[in-house]
Amino acid sequence: MPFILTRLTIPDLVLVEPKVFGDERGFFMETYSYRDFAVFGIRAAFVQDNHSLSRGPVLRGLHYQKKPMAQAKLVRCIHGAIFDVAVDIRRGSPTYGKWVGVELSAENKRQLYLPRGFAHGFCALTEVVEVVYKVDNYYSPEHDRGIIYNDPDLGIVWPVARPLLSPKDARLPRLKDADNSFVYVPGEEG
Numbered sequence: 323m324p325f326i327l328t329r330l331t332i333p334d335l336v337l338v339e340p341k342v343f344g345d346e347r348g349f350f351m352e353t354y355s356y357r358d359f360a361v362f363g364i365r366a367a368f369v370q371d372n373h374s375l376s377r378g379p380v381l382r383g384l385h386y387q388k389k390p391m392a393q394a395k396l397v398r399c400i401h402g403a404i405f406d407v408a409v410d411i412r413r414g415s416p417t418y419g420k421w422v423g424v425e426l427s428a429e430n431k432r433q434l435y436l437p438r439g440f441a442h443g444f445c446a447l448t449e450v451v452e453v454v455y456k457v458d459n460y461y462s463p464e465h466d467r468g469i470i471y472n473d474p475d476l477g478i479v480w481p482v483a484r485p486l487l488s489p490k491d492a493r494l495p496r497l498k499d500a501d502n503s504f505v506y507v508p509g510e511e512g
């Protein structure tokens with residue numbers, strides 16, 4: 323198994339730690355394998371890969387696409403380091419409104435998997451960060467929604483005091499006012 327997969331305090335969130343093969347040339351690692359993730363119950367059919375670069379104390383999020391264009395995501399940081407956050411926004415979930423934050427970096431090579439029904443965001447921990455992530459549904463601006471990063475009902479402890487936000491992200495609503503129709507179904511993703 324080329325990965326160690328670990329369920330987090332919200333068990334639908336999975337930390338992915340690769341097996342890294344280092345040699346005199348550098349290293350090799352697998353970053354995703356449908357077969358090995360499926361053994362763990364992750365059967366997201368990824369259809370799009372994204373890559374963003376952020377300069378300065380940037381915070382992107384918290385984002386999700388509403389149904390029927392919801393997206394599971396597999397996120398990693400290939401330059402610098404980020405604090406990556408997932409928030410459970412599935413109504414009726416035992417962990418509704420709860421969040422998990424993990425540090426993902428080019429150095430630790432960790433990835434975070436989040437199923438549909440979670441809002442996602444990250445802030446930069448280094449001057450320049452590059453983040454790549456797989457998604458299991460295509461981008462749809464009409465379904466693009468979000469929640470304000472500092473919603474007091476979420477209480478996310480971000481490691482940056484005054485983050486740089488896009489104008490769109492600065493105007494996002496709180497979870498209680500968000501356009502969100504995700505419903506928790508035990509044993510089902512998204």
Ligand SMILES: Cc1cn([C@H]2C[C@H](O)[C@@H](COP(=O)(O)OP(=O)(O)O[C@H]3O[C@@H](C)C(=O)[C@@H](O)[C@H]3O)O2)c(=O)[nH]c1=O
Nearest residue numbers: 372374382383384385386442443444460461462488490
């Ligand atoms: C997300 C996305 C954006 N775009 C375009 C739209 C816009 O002109 C430009 C920048 O878009 P945004 O400001 O939404 O980019 P960004 O703030 O980086 O949005 C991303 O944030 C992280 C936290 C996520 O989880 C992603 O799913 C996505 O929402 O890129 C695409 O063409 N395809 C895409 O899949």
